Amino acid sequence: MIGPRDHPSPPVARVAVLIPALNEERSLPLVLRDLPRDLITQILVVDNGSDDRTAEVARAGGACAVVEPRRGYGSACLRGLAELGRWPGGPPEVVVFLDADYSDHPEQLPALVGPILGGSHDLVLGSRLSGRRERGAMPPQSVWGNRLACALMRLLFGARYTDLGPFRAIRWDALERLGMRDRDYGWTIEMQIKAARIGLRVTEVPVSYRRRVGTSKISGTVRGTVLAGSKILLTIARYALEPRVPASRPAADLQDAAAR
Numbered sequence: 320m321i322g323p324r325d326h327p328s329p330p331v332a333r334v335a336v337l338i339p340a341l342n343e344e345r346s347l348p349l350v351l352r353d354l355p356r357d358l359i360t361q362i363l364v365v366d367n368g369s370d371d372r373t374a375e376v377a378r379a380g381g382a383c384a385v386v387e388p389r390r391g392y393g394s395a396c397l398r399g400l401a402e403l404g405r406w407p408g409g410p411p412e413v414v415v416f417l418d419a420d421y422s423d424h425p426e427q428l429p430a431l432v433g434p435i436l437g438g439s440h441d442l443v444l445g446s447r448l449s450g451r452r453e454r455g456a457m458p459p460q461s462v463w464g465n466r467l468a469c470a471l472m473r474l475l476f477g478a479r480y481t482d483l484g485p486f487r488a489i490r491w492d493a494l495e496r497l498g499m500r501d502r503d504y505g506w507t508i509e510m511q512i513k514a515a516r517i518g519l520r521v522t523e524v525p526v527s528y529r530r531r532v533g534t535s536k537i538s539g540t541v542r543g544t545v546l547a548g549s550k551i552l553l554t555i556a557r558y559a560l561e562p563r564v565p566a567s568r569p570a571a572d573l574q575d576a577a578a579r
Contacts (some may be wrong), residue, residue, distance in 0.1 A: 332436055334488075335361035335403050335411035336428070338382070339395035340419035344372040346532035350417065351380035353425040358432060361411055363402060364419070365395040373419075391503035392485075400494070415488045420531035422456060423486040430524045431488040441493040441519040444511070445486035450525035457528065460544055468508060468551050475559045478515035483507045483551070486526055493519050504550040512558045 364377035364384045377384040387398035404410045434440040472478040497513045514521050
């Protein structure tokens with residue numbers, strides 16, 4: 320299913336990589352090139368309304384591509400999950416979320432899926448703050464914002480995180496239990512808060528991080544930084560005040576959420 324560079328033998332588990340992308344025609348080929356194809360059964364790029372050749376280069380690189388015109392990181396993720404849920408043969412066992420800007424190192428994917436495939440964890444987070452970061456890869460406001468958010472989650476939810484990094488892997492059945500809803504900047508922190516609240520087995524692994532190709536749409540602009548920071552703090556406050564843990568939802572609801 321992953322195109323012209325298929326692995327020579329099927330992996331032991333169905334692992335899908337979901338890549339939200341907005342105007343990433345320059346960086347996306349590098350991401351696809353460095354993915355360890357022997358561990359992956361599906362690569363899905365969700366073009367979040369690009370006005371460049373993002374979808375075209377995704378298909379040329381051996382990935383499937385769909386378009387989600389409603390802007391927002393969470394919108395792209397929800398659309399991608401809905402597509403994976405309808406995949407021939409059923410949904411994957413593990414979903415890896417990876418950005419399209421080539422700031423993460425795709426070749427480190429085995430470190431994220433290993434604890435899940437080994438049966439010890441449900442969610443594995445790639446921590447940029449405990450890994451090796453290229454100078455300038457994360458501006459100071461991103462570093463301190465992540466640290467503040469993690470400190471608040473520890474205080475309010477007892478969750479010991481070091482980062483809100485987008486490079487992460489999760490079991491499909493655990494993802495269903497989370498009932499993800501956020502459509503923009505709150506996606507990653509919603510996942511981490513809900514994982515703590517329902518008791519998922521979570522671990523972090525250090526990942527390397529480099530300067531992205533092109534300009535960041537969040538930390539690279541004042542508007543993006545303010546909006547993202549505000550949404551993260553509001554998300555923490557909302558779940559801190561919510562008295563009940565969200566109920567589990569069946570797989571079909573992932574498709575319903577993408578349609579809303």
